[in-house]
Amino acid sequence: MKLIICIMLLLLVFHFSHEELQMQEKQQILSCVKSIAEKYFEEGLPVLVSVSNDAFEKEENRNLKNVIQNHIGLPSDTVIKHFSYNMTWPVFVYYPSSQWTKEIIAVNSPNTEVFYYVIILSEVFVNLNKHDNELRHLIDMYLNLNCLYPRAKFVIVLPTIRKGQKFPFIEIMYERLYLLHVFNVVILSVEREYLNCKFKSKCIPRIVIEVYTWLNFKNFCYLLEYEKPTLINRWNHDGNGEFQNDADIFPQKVPSDIRGCCLKADFQGYEDSLTVDLETFLLNATLSSLNFTLFSNDMPDIIYRSKMIHLLTIGSRMFNKKVAEIVPLFPHLSSKSYFYVPCGKQNIRHGNFYKVFDWSVWLVLFVSWIFSGIVIWLTSRSVDNSDESVCYRSISYILYCSLAVFVSYAVPQMPKSTIIRMFFLTLVCFCYATNTVFQSFFTSYLIEPGFNKQISTVTELSHSNITTFTDFFSLINYRNKFDEYNVLNPYYMDISGANYIYSNTSVLNFLSTEYAALLADEFEMKVTLQSYGYNVETCKFHNSDSLMYSFGSFSYNVYYDVLNRRTIQCFETGLFNYLINNYIPANKIDIKHASEIDGKLKSSINVDYFIYEIRHLKLAFILLICGYLLSLIVFIVEIAYFRRNMFN
Secondary structure, three states: OOOHHHHHHHHHHHHHHHHHHHHHHHHHHHHHHHHHHHHHHHOOOOOOEEEOOOOOOOHHHHHHHHHHHHOOOOOOHHHHHHHHEEEEEEEEEEEEOOOHHHHHHHHHHOOOOEEEEEOOOOOOOOOOOHHHHHHHHHHHHHHOOOOOOOOOOOEEEEEOOOOOOOOHHHHHHHHHHOOOOOOEEEEEEEEEEEEOOOHHHHHHEEEEEEEEEEOOOOOOOOOOOOOEEEEEEEEEEEOOEEOOOOOOOOOOOOOOOOOOOOOEOHHEEEEEEEOOOHHHHHHHHHHHOOOEEEEEEOOOEEEEEEEEEEOHHHHHOOOHHHHHHEEEEOOOOEEEEEOOOOOOOEOOOOOOOOHHHHHHHHHHHHHHHHHHHHHHHHHHHHHHHHHHHHHHHHHHHHHHHHHHHHOOOOOOOOOOHHHHHHHHHHHHHHHHHHHHHHHHHHHHHOOOOOOOOOOOHHHHHHOOEEEEEEEEHHHHHHHHHOOOOOOOOOOOEEEEOOOEEOOOOOHHHHHOOOOEEEEEEEHHHHHHHHOOOOOEEEEEEEEEEEEEEEEEOOOOOOOHHHHHHHHHHHHOOHHHHHHHHHHHHHHHOOOOOOOHHHHHHHHOOOOOOOOOOOOOOHHHHHHHHHHHHHHHHHHHHHHHHHHHHHHO
């Protein structure tokens, strides 16, 4: 009986000592994680904490769940209290197995990028499948929430594990994470040391947390081979707990200059773009400077080409999952969005110059000349002989004088009689009016009448019933102005009264359609026109949107920093502009079916003003020369006539 009571007392003491030891473990785990967060996590960014259902007691788990569901102020549970004390950044604690987890994350931080993760796995002593399933479930959830970014840091806490199972489980974790190129990971492994164990009853338990990571990767291209997990620091139980040394637990895993690697690219969905070959050329040039090799693959590794809109913050709401996981490198080219519209057609001339010289006009002038000569001749016959000159009694002389008046020349001799002078004055007025009419027709011919008004606003475009071609990114960027939360991907869409047709070959469709508009960026239009041989401008108006051409990288890409630095260097040195200017003339795009391109080009004539052109004066010079020749002939005839009269 005494033996049974003694055994029960020993079990009771062991139970209380074990409970106290477990509580110490939890306190040390939280203190260690908090110390890492204060030292290595950037202030102001959220920390996403995952606590397994089995990591703490059920009562503590219920408190954690109530805190999240009720969204109360400073929580009272142990986990959140440790992370919230003297910290200014938000902390989210949630249970991966709960159905409402995703909703809470979406409500609390819809636009928040999470760069720091703390994963506290369950405390089990059976096998590793439990830990493996938890970790896999967590990673899948982070992928679904699009939470993985290149700078993400992971702290994974392993509770006490049986001897011999720690390193196998670390290898299992590595197999889960290397496929995602996530390597900024430290593992906190809880160990129990016993001091003064010469006698078992006098052993003093001590909590030690070992910090492991992966170092010395052998293959920097694929990061598939690694040395065994490396112990880089230890957390001791002394006082409030502290690390043994000042070693960096997040060292640079990947060298800053990676050479000789093969990167798989995905160009799916952009084969029909007019600039895809040019961008592939620029991407190859960038990677060649790093001694990378680029090749296409259905299962992309890192890079894929994309034309990103400037509203990158709406990625999770506007794009599908695949695009939302892409983050842009430094843009290698900036562009602007324009509406390209048909140019204004030339106005019809006010009258036709050749109608002035129609046979009926010449007949009227001829009859007027003969009629005026006959009237003068009859008038001179009716007056006294002493009142009028003898010259005005000759019909030939009178016709000559009438012709002189018609061509704005002076008559050789002034009439003496008042009635003939009055008739001459009337004839001069008639000829002056006739010359004015001629001059007006000459003016209408010599002056360029200009063009019709060009479409210059979105409102005018929407009321013109013109079909507008556009590509996917330009359409989404424009659509976002009207409905930021309801972005569709249609092949035909009606926006604000205007017809928009989505097409990967929107530029070519615009150039081959007689009466059409285009919503596109200026760089793609520039590449197209220069390839076609035109170095002119098109008729357009600004859409007030800016775009950028950027190489896309997966958000969890370990090469992101290396590629981004090289892209910035190529941009700042002007290498991209040099490559573009040399690539376009040597690789022209075949757009021979763009038969309506001339109607889309801006004329060299300014549409705001009437402009004289020397070519319009050609016919006027010919007529003027003919008039001078006729005057010269009349002058010679006149001299010969008077010489003959004087001789007689």
